Every structure is written in C-alpha cells, then in structure tokens.
Amino acid sequence: MKTKLTLFCALFFLTTSVLVAQQSPEQQSLINQRVSIGKYHDREELQRMNKGKLLDLYIERIEVIVKVLPNIAFTNKPGVTIASLGIPNTKDHKKALADNINAAKEYFENTIEFQRKILPYSDKSNLIAAVLFYEQTLKSLHSYNEFNQY
Template sequence: MKLKFTLFSVLFSLIITMGFAQKNKESQSIISGKVNISKYHSREDLKEMDKGELLTLYIERIEVIVNILPNIAFATKPGVTMESLGIPETKDNKKALEDNIEASETYFESTIEFQKSILPYSDTTDLIAAILFYESTLKALHTYEDYKKD
C-alpha cells in the first residue's frame, strides 16, 4: 500500500512539474513602475507646503513622467504588453524591452540622487511652477486618445 501511494505521489509531482514547465512566462508590461500621482494641486495648496513636501511632490511627478512619456506611442497605462500590441515576442524584442526598463530605472535613480542633493537649493517659486507644469503634463495624458483621431 505504501509503495502505491509513494509511486502515485511521485507520478503526480512529476506531472505537476511538467505542467508548470510548459507554461510561458507572462508578458512584461511596457510601462512599469509608478504611473500615477495621488492628487493634483493648486498653486495655493503648494504655497502652504514646506519645501520638504514640495521636493517630495516634485520627485514623485518626475518618476511618473519618466515611466510613461518615453513609451507614450505604445501605451499610457500599465498592463499593455508587446503581445497585446501585436509585437512579436522574440528574444531580441524581449531583450530590448528589458534594456529599456533597466535604462529608465537607472536614469530615474541617478536623476533622483542629483535632485536630492541639488534641488533643495532651488527657489520655492520655481519648484511650485515645476510641480504645476508636471501636473498639467500628467493631466494631458488623460486626453491623449483625442490626438489619435484622424
């Protein structure tokens, strides 16, 4: 009886393992990382904040823009994959996407390192203007589909 149970367990495990080995890796999203902000602000809201809060908002907006804008011709939201766009998922195309994502992450990390050391010296008025500009750019993404019409 124990032999039958052991054989059945081994056979079952082997079948399960083979089943998982045959599954393809899920397609990677073209847009990854942070892709939205929690709130849009008015100039008055921003004037009431201290510089530390403004710096945080500024960096958050840069992150969203870096993750979305370079890929806007493909997608403006996460979840869009090469497969869903009809792009062949060849080894070269997958590698290109991985390289692009890695380059974006590296760029963002180095930009933030620079921003954290230099940005505190910026004028608060300029910082507020930049945040408002970034937010208006992000709001415009909601109307991106309008530009696709013939």
C-alpha cells in the same frame, strides 16, 4: 498503503513542477502599472507643504514622465505589452523592451540621486511651479486620444 501515498505525492509534485516550468513568463508591459500619480494638487495646497513633501511629489512626477512619456507613441495605458500591440514577440523585441525599461530605470535612479542632493537648495516657489507644471503635463495624457485621430 504508505508507499502508494508517498508515490502519489511524489508524482503529484513532479507533475505540478513540470506544468509550472512550462508556463511562459509573463510578458513585460511597456508602462508599469505602479507608475502613476495618486493625486493632483493646486497651488494653495502645495504652499502648505514643507519642502520634503514637495520633493517627494516632484520625484514621483519625474518618474511618471521618464517612464510613460517616451512610450506614448505606443500607448499611454499601463499593462499594454508588445504582443497586444501586434508587434511580434521575438527575442530581439523582448530584449529591446527590457533594455529600454532598464535604461529608463537607471536614468530615473541617477536623476533622483542628483535631485535628492541638489533640489533641497531650490526655492520653494520654484519647486511648487515645477510640480504644477509636471502635473499639468501629466493631465494632458488623459486627453492624448483626442490627438490620435486617424
């Protein structure tokens, strides 16, 4: 009885591991779902914040701009893959997408490293203006489809 149970368990785990290994990896999205703005602000609200919080908002908005805006010719929605756009899911296309995602990530990381060192020296009013400008730019993404009339 123990032998049958052991054999059954081994066969079950072997079958499960083979099935999991055969599943294709999840396709990478053009726009990551974690890249978004939690809240938009007005000038008065930003004036009540300290520079540290303003810097965090500024960086969050830069991330969205760096990772979303270059891809709006394809989509402005997260979760869209090259296959869902009708682009052949070839090895070259997957590599190009991965390279693009890595380049954006590396650029963002380098930019943020610079911003964290230098941006604290900026005037608070300039930082507020930049956050408001970025937010206005990002709000326009919601109206992007109005420009996409064929």
